[in-house]
Amino acid sequence: MKRIFAQCIKELAQFSRDRLTLALAFLLPFITLIIFGFAIRLESKNIPLIVQDFNQTNLSRSYIERLYATNQFVPKQWTGGNPTRDAIDRGIAKAAVIIPSEFSRDIQGGRSTKLQVLIDGTDVNNARIIKNSIARVNNFFIQQHGLLPATNRIRARIRLWFNPGRLESLFIVPGVYGVILWIFPSLLSAIAMVREKEKGTILQVYASSISTTELLLGKGLAYLLIAIAETLVVMVLGSIIFQVGIVGNPITLLLGTLLFLTDSISFGLLLGVRSSNQNAAVQGVALVGFITALLLSGFIYPLNNIPFPLSLAPNIIPARYYINITRDAFVRG
Template identity: 80%
Template sequence: MKRIFSQCVKEIAQFRRDRLTLGLAFLLPFLTLLIFGFAIRLESKDIPLIVQDFDRTNLSSSYIERLYATNQFVPKQWSGGNPARDAIDRGIAKAAVIIPPQFSRDIQAGRNAKVQVLIDATDVNNARVIRGSIQRVTNFFMQDQGLLPDKSIITPRIRLWFNPGRLESLYIVPGTYGVVLWIFPSLLTAIAMVREKEKGTILQVYASSISATELLLGKGLAYLLIAITEALVVIGLGSIIFQLGVISNPITLLIGT
């Protein structure tokens, strides 16, 4: 047991003297946390949308305003023979809405008014988001114009139990903790073993009376302590930057870590 602790103390001292390993242990996980926490987004925003309004009435203009009022679409302009198709083919827009000339007349006459929607489906998930958003805007527009009944027999009241504010940091950052603490501690331990042979210090291990089991346990104990310190730093900084906290009993989190 004494040899294991001695190997652990020696490994920690060697770790503190190596600036490259220190940076790999603390700087890179912090940068990974920032990149994942701020760069990854689950919701699609600022989707380029082109609208061709052949009706040009107050009713069609109100429908277009409803589309852009969601703050999910950004208007795009394109001129040519077929602006809607060309804009999607060239990647300028992800979707196009074509309003026919008889749009308002059909609505005022009580007939079905048809609106054509073209969606770039190269990204299937994004295409589903666009389709769902346009459908919701259309339903809201119809209800606002009195084309749908105000009251229905069934009125669902939906409540989000987890993350009711839909903050993306609550989805992304805890997963980033797991990725960072899975990759970097094991990487550090592997580098420490390889460096013994790279620097030639493995010959001293061969010449000493320490066994392979004691060597591995000593190194493992040292990098277990380093990994716990790394976990406290990463989780602490993530809690401060992204304002995250532990809602339940923290013992489960500590044991899992």
């Protein structure tokens, strides 16, 4: 045990003297948290919408106001032969609504009327959001003007559980914790391991009486302590900046974090042992660690959307399980 602790103290001393490694350990995780926390938005807003109103009545203008009152659309203007279709073709608008000239007359006469809606389907997810938003506007407009049929006796009263304010930070930030705490601790331990080879200091290890197990345990313990400090910094800053605090039992989060960090450090040591230089170690962490933690962990995309046999891969990705732990601790409680 003395040799393990001595190796741990040696690694911490070397780590504290290297400013570049200090920045990699604490500055880059903070920058990643800021970028991911503010840049990733799954709910589309400020969607450019063009409306062509052939009715020009108070009723049609009320409908247009209701469209823009959703705060998801911004008005766009375009003049030309076919302004709605040309605006979409040129990428000026993502959707267009055409109100027919008989819009108000049909509604006041108790008849159904048809609106033409053109949606840019280049982005399938965005197109689905636009479609649902316009459908909700139609339903609200119908209710507001008392146009619901008398036979409509079922009305759903929907309540959002856990996140009633629909704050995307409550979904993104806990997931970012899983990505950051998988990438940077493993990257630090991999670089520390392969640096011994590049600088030739590994020969001193061979000449000493320390065993391979003691060397790995000493390095692993040192970078586990550094990873715990990273975790505290990232989660405290995340709570301050994004107002994402612990709402559940912290015991599961503490134990899960310790196990997850141990796994991350072990993964980095494995890559460091197998890599011949720092570039190879960094590429290994980026390819095997970052891509899988970002795309195959459920951080952004639902895992049930992944086709077989790739859907089997998330079962062996630790970030998948840790993100469930963080979202339970910070969101579900």
